Amino acid sequence: MSLTFHWFLPTNGDSRHVVGGGHGVPTGAAGGQRHATLAYLAQIGRAAEQLGFVGALTPTGAWCEDAWLTTAMLSRETERLKFLVAFRPGFVVPTLAAQMAATFQRHTQGRLLLNVVTGGESHEQRAYGDFLDKDARYARTDEFLQIVRQLWEGKSVDFSGTHLSVEQAQLSRLPEPVPPIYFGGSSPAAGEVAARRSDVYLTWGEPPEQVAAKVAWIRELAQRHGRNVRFGIRLHVISRDTSAHAWAEAQRLLDGFDPQDVRAVQEGLARSESEGQRRMLALHGGRADRLEVSPNLWAGIGLVRGGAGTALVGSHAEVAERITEYHRSGIDEFVLSGYPHLEEAYWFGEGVLPLLTQAGLWSHPESDREEPAPEVPFAAGLPR
Incomplete structure (x- = not known):
């Protein structure tokens, strides 16, 4: 089975330094910011497409532009x-969400993948009018x-649950x-929902042995429901021609962190309700x-940024080795990103x-459509 790679669209802005934000942490940047204009995001999208990435994750939250x-x-x-x-299911009613997905598929010829985010921070959820606690949010999801799922199967749905109810709901098209459902979460409540409802379980980039344990956990839960789930991982990446150059880049990013910002971010993240964040x-x-919490796995991004x-x-060889190691742990899909996202896509894609x-x-x-490399002019006549 061929591995699948996705890139990331930084709809909260980009930079040559780490851009913070998300998961209850105020948005900020360690340096000059590239605004998330459609023109710039399109550059990243076209680069990812050319290099062979299948899709691009687009985040959700008050700190970024709307993903839909x-x-x-x-x-x-x-x-x-x-x-x-x-997207967060608590913010859109299920019938409308099912209809939006169908419309998106029709107008893009099937280019929608869905990352369901239950929401780990109650204070951010309340800003959107959602006052359920964490376990109740997973039950609602x-x-x-x-x-x-029933609407996408063409059924007329009558449903009366603890949190949601619909009557004679049905899609006309x-x-x-x-669209496949991508879903993440490290708590017991998240694991149960992932096992029953997801197509791809996503984990953040923990060391391979921890990832293998997560894969085994979700796989066992899914098998109890008679289901098979694929597995993906969310990681940043700094890949260079030599290891020394890659680690020098990581150090450059680290040198750009203001110690006061690190303390403030860590204090905020320590209050997170997310088990994954913990x-x-x-x-x-x-x-x-x-x-360096595992060979070639650097946790520096998490000093100033929530989430992954x-x-x-x-x-490039070392990064390829680590990807192979994660694949042996059960991972088939990789959702990657790097600062800045345009240049890092090329470093990874070409290296x-x-x-x-x-x-x-x-x-x-599109390997079947790739054209052969052009011949060097006059090369045939050069002395050997």
Whole structure:
């Protein structure tokens, strides 16, 4: 099975330094910011498409642009790239969400992937009018996905649950194809919903042995429900021609962190209700002197940013080795990003992906259409 790679659309802005924000942390940047204009995001999307990424994750939250609207506009700027749209089921009623997905599929010829985000921070949820606690939000997500799945099957749905109810709900036009559901979460409540409802379980970038344990946990839960789930991982990446150059780049980013910003961010993240965030914090403990938490796995991003806080750092060969190691742990899909997102897409796409092709683990989605490299003019007449 060929590995699948997705990139990231920084709809909260981009920079040559780490841009913070998300998961209850105020948005800020360690340096000059590239605004998330459609023109710039389209550059990133076209680069990702050219390099062979299948899709691009688009985040959700008060700290970034709306994912649905942004990707709908960007779909006209690309030809093949799919959009992994993050959204929170508590903010949209299930029938409307099912209809939106069907419309998106129709107008983009099937380029929608859905990342369901239950929401880990109650204070942010309340800003949107959602006053459920964390466990109740997961219960509502379970009801939401149950309704949406039935609508996508063409059923007329009558449902009365603890949190959601619909009567004679039905879609006039079904999505083609049905968009796969990507879902993450490290708590017991999250695991149950993932096992019952998701197509791809996503984890943040923990060390391979921890990821393998998560894969085994979700796989066992899914098997109890008679289901099979694929597995993906969310990571940043710093890949260079040599290991020294990659680690020098990581150090450059680290040198740009204001210690006061680090303290403020860590204090905010320590109050997070997210089990996944707790596990991210535990990798480095807020300290900048022990950030390589596993070979080539650097936790420095998590000092100033919530959510996915680790990066693969190393030579192209080392990064390819770590990806292979994660694959052996059960991971088939990789959702990657890097600062800045345009340039890092090329570093990874031109440096790591060819090595994975040589190893028989990846092929370009349009490999059958690739043209042969042009011959060098007059090369035939040169002395050998």
